[in-house]
Amino acid sequence: MLRVEDIYKDYDGKPLLKGITFEVREGELVCLLGSSGSGKSTMLRIIAGLEEPKSGRVFWNGEDYTHKPTHERGFGLMFQDYALFPHRSVAENIAFGLRMAGRSKLEINSLVENALVSIRMQDFPKRPVTELSGGEQQRVALARALAPDPHLLMLDEPLGALDHNLRTELLKELRKRLHDSQKPVIYVTHDQEEAFSLADRLLLLHAGLLVQEGAPEAVFNQPTNAWVASFLGLGNLVPAKLVAINLLQTDLGQFKLRASPDLEIGSDCMLLLRPEGALFDVGAISSSDYLHAVVRDSVFMGDYFRLDVLVGKTLLHVHTPQSFTIGKTIPLAWSESNLQCLPL
Amino acid sequence: MKRSKSLTWLLWLIPLVFLLFFFYQPLLAIFRQVFSERFNQGWQFFSWDQISRPLIFTLWQAFLSTLLTLLIGLPAAYLFARFEFKGRKALHTLSLLPFILPTVVVATAFNTLIGPRGWLNLILMYLFNLSNPPLNLLNSLPAILLAHVFYNTSIVIRMVGNSLTRLNPHYDEAARVLNAKPWQAFREVSLPLLMPTILGASLLVFLFDFTSFGVVLMLGGPQYATLEVEIYTQAMSRFNLPMAGLLSVIQLMVTLLITLAQNRVKKPRFGKAALSSEQKTRQRALNARQKTFVILMCLLLVVLFISPILSLVSRSLVTFEAARGQRGEFETGFTTRYYSELFSNRSGSIFYANPLAAIRNSLVYSVMTMLIATSLGFLTAYALSKSSRLTRWLEPLFMLPLGASAVILGLGFLLTFNQPPWTSGPFPILIPIAHSLIALPFVVRTNLPAIQGIPNSLREAARVMGAKPWKVIREIDLPILLRAVIVSLTFSFTISLGEFGASSFLANARTPTIPVTIFRYISQPGALNYGQALAMSTLLLLTSAAGSLLIEKIRLPGEELF
Structure with missing residues (x-):
């Protein structure tokens, strides 16, 4: 379906995208994940034809779309600020794309009616969009983007402008609507929770490059580098050096684990210690392998406690089933399967 | 308290x-x-013709001037709001200069450009060895219109340009993603959102053109009198104060109507949201069409704004007099x-x-x-x-x-x-x-x-x-x-x-x-x-x-x- 190939783009004279290649397959929901300013939105705008890449191409079903005008592409794009036309009513906003596509009045009326029902706004089609709440605006914007039945739907931080509670509620709704539509979707966000709960496949964008691509659980289990682990909040990252085959030296001491064969001995890397993989049962490991950790804080999180512990000068956070007294020194260890050595 | x-x-x-x-x-x-004059004499002291002639001419020239001003001002506003180019800031400052120039200066400047003793005629006389100025552009409607365009383009650039800069570019883009061709996006989305500002600017320009005095008096000559000029002539040359007064009353009423219309237009119909974007809207011209637009527009504005000013300053430093006794001979030089x-x-x-x-x-x-x-x-x-x-x-x-x-x-x-x-x-x-x-x-x-x-x-x-x-x-x-x-x-x-x-x-x-x-x-x-x-x-x-x-x-x- 969609294929973008080796896209380069400069912004204010600085390179923003440095050779991006990926595909979106039929009915697939792809999340483009990255921090703000990473060029995610620009990538969408290039696919939509609102901006031209410096080099590289955009293909749709094998046809080169790189220089095709926006209005001829038949893609849908929902803006982060929704961009609902303030001089038009709710119904007129939804009808806009159909009207521009030259559909008949009758057809437009029935399609708009259906769209209004699907967002439960059939009772006030004439309302000015300037009087809608944030959540209502979001629903209208989605209905407007979907109305002309686009081949591909792109959403730019669709929940970015909303407060926390509304986000959680709308995320569920959005998930259902996007899956029901069975359209290929590119969903841009900086929020990993959103991405994990929605995506069939994740694309992580950092410093102008796609640093990792894969299903959510694969990315979660096997982050390719330290940035991915840190961005996704996978756990504690401690600077480390590979001193021998499968041996890491850190401020916390030495750790044995299987390092990637690409990593040369003597090179710097990051050790990932997942908080949910911490062991407190000293009997399970030999006494020389555990760390002495001083409990600094213990926070009740519902189904676990979150501990902040100090090991030497390094602050780590770990999850435990039970609480510990603050100030107490406890033994702490990780099994090899919960340790990862990541390149910088 | x-x-x-x-x-x-x-x-x-x-x-x-x-x-x-x-x-x-x-x-x-x-x-x-x-x-009181009406009470003493009835409406004998004037004929309808004396009122309708200047009134119609005033409205007509104001209408034409406003139209021409929009014709140059709107693309110019678009130029400043959407494009980044070398010298943009300088040109923008220059485009605001005319608005504060005194009317006599503008009138004099245009006199040095297109008047009988102005550069245009001098150059033609020099080229074709003529003894008299060949062009008589002064005391004509085009001269008035030109000065009004020179004057008021800055209003359109400033008002419409401001709105354009603050107009969220996503509206236009959203329209294009929703299958609208660029001109459809403009007609359906950008234009309606900008309309209140455009109307407001037009009415203000119309008001200024309608009440224009110095420029019309000095460039229009006796046959092209607006209400203002007619008031002046009636009062100062004919000493017909009741007539001048009556024209003033009419002038005031029209002014009041325009102001009322302005207040109606100014009320925002759809919140301030539409015009409050802080998105960056300016970029360099990308393709050949945009580049041509930027270059031509800059050229037009430079000619419009600089040529009268330059012409005034240079002409004030040059002597160009008929030499005594010799037909067709001139003394020229810096002075x-x-x-x-x-x-x-x-x-x-x-x-x-x-x-x-x-x-x-x-x-x-x-x-x-x-x-x-x-x-x-x-x-x-x-x-x-x-x-x-x-x-x-x-x-x-x-x-x-x-x-x-x-x-x-x-x-x-x-x-x-x-x-x-x-x-x-x-x-x-x-x-x-x-x-x-x-x-x-x-x-x-x-x-x-x-x-x-x-x-x-x-x-x-x-x-x-x-x-x-x-x-x-x-x-x-x-x-x-x-x-x-x-x-x-x-x-x-x-x-x-x-x-x-x-x-x-x-x-x-x-x-x-x-x-x-x-x-x-x-x-x-x-x-x-x-x-x-x-x-x-x-x-x-x-x-x-x-x-x-x-x-x-x-x-x-x-x-x-x-």
Whole structure:
């Protein structure tokens, strides 16, 4: 379906995208994940034809779309600020794309009616969009983007402008609507929770490059580098050096684990210690392998406690089933399967 | 509490009395003149033709001027709002210059470009060895239109450009993603959102074109008289004051209608949201079509804005006179004689305008205007900022002078104050007072947002810390307002220096101002008179440009003069 190939783009004279290649397959929901300013939105705008890449191409079903005008592409794009036309009513906003596509009045009326029902706004089609709440605006914007039945739907931080509670509620709704539509979707966000709960496949964008691509659980289990682990909040990252085959030296001491064969001995890397993989049962490991950790804080999180512990000068956070007294020194260890050595 | 209330009343009272006496009294005198004449003679003192001819012509030229202004102004606004290019800032500043130029300077500048003694004719005479100027573009409708376009394009650029810059670019993009062709996106989305601003700007341009005086008087000649010029002619040449009064009443009514229409248009129909984007909207021209647009538009604006100014300055430094006795031969060359003549004191006939006296007079009037307008305007703005039922009733009373033209003010003064002690006093105080009335609305508009912008909590904090009311003003308000005050001082000084409409009624041979003297010089034959008019215009141009640059530098962001 969609294929973008080796896209380069400069912004204010600085390179923003440095050779991006990926595909979106039929009915697939792809999340483009990255921090703000990473060029995610620009990538969408290039696919939509609102901006031209410096080099590289955009293909749709094998046809080169790189220089095709926006209005001829038949893609849908929902803006982060929704961009609902303030001089038009709710119904007129939804009808806009159909009207521009030259559909008949009758057809437009029935399609708009259906769209209004699907967002439960059939009772006030004439309302000015300037009087809608944030959540209502979001629903209208989605209905407007979907109305002309686009081949591909792109959403730019669709929940970015909303407060926390509304986000959680709308995320569920959005998930259902996007899956029901069975359209290929590119969903841009900086929020990993959103991405994990929605995506069939994740694309992580950092410093102008796609640093990792894969299903959510694969990315979660096997982050390719330290940035991915840190961005996704996978756990504690401690600077480390590979001193021998499968041996890491850190401020916390030495750790044995299987390092990637690409990593040369003597090179710097990051050790990932997942908080949910911490062991407190000293009997399970030999006494020389555990760390002495001083409990600094213990926070009740519902189904676990979150501990902040100090090991030497390094602050780590770990999850435990039970609480510990603050100030107490406890033994702490990780099994090899919960340790990862990541390149910088 | 009680004392502060009485103090507020006092703030009101000073500007109110001033306005009642010097603005509403003369206005009333015009109405009285018309209707007492009607009472004595019936409507015998005029024929309908005398009214309909100038009225129709005024509306017609204003309509054409506005149309042409939009034709250049809208693409220019688009250029500044959407494109980044070398020299953009300089060109933008340049495009704002015409608005503050005195009418006589603009008229003189166009005279040096297209007049019989202007560059265009001189070049043609030189090329084809002619002894007489081949083109007669002066005293024509195109000359008037050209000057009006030169004048008002800056209004369209500023108003529409501002809205365009703040118009969220996502609207247009959303439309294009929703299958709209670029022109459809423009027609369906951008244009309706910009319409209130475009209409507002058009009405303002129309208003300025409708009340245009100096330019029409000096470039239009006798057969192209607008209402303003006709009022002047009837009053000053024919001494038909009832007729001048009647034309003024009609002029005022039309002005009022336009202002009402403006207020209707200004009300935002769909929230402020549409025009509050902080997205970056400017970018470099990408394709050949955009590049061509940018280059052609820049070229057009440079020619429109620079050529009259350059022509004025250069022509004031060049002598070009028919050599004595030899047909078709000319003496040419660089000269500073026109400038040095300004400062040599010669006395001549009673019609002789003394340039040195004019410069001295103008400077004195300007300083007085500066002080009167700024202090009164500041008081008014301060009183208006204290919102109450009273202020809502009184505000239009203070803003009305904006709609009344300088010529009508001049006529009203002539009818009201043409008697001792106003005429016999040692100093012609009427001119600075008239200038102050003209500058007053601008001063109020500059100061009001500045005053309203000071949060009351600052004053309260000062009061809690033990500051007396006058100390609060000195310690809190004044430092913050200093910028607005400096802008007001500069603005009223510049307005007074270039004011022509009211001065043309009030300045007599004893008390000429610079613009009045320029008008007299340029209406007379002789190369020296012409040259001196140009030299004075150039000096006035430089002063106005310096003033407007100063205003641009210190003006607070968000303050608009119109």
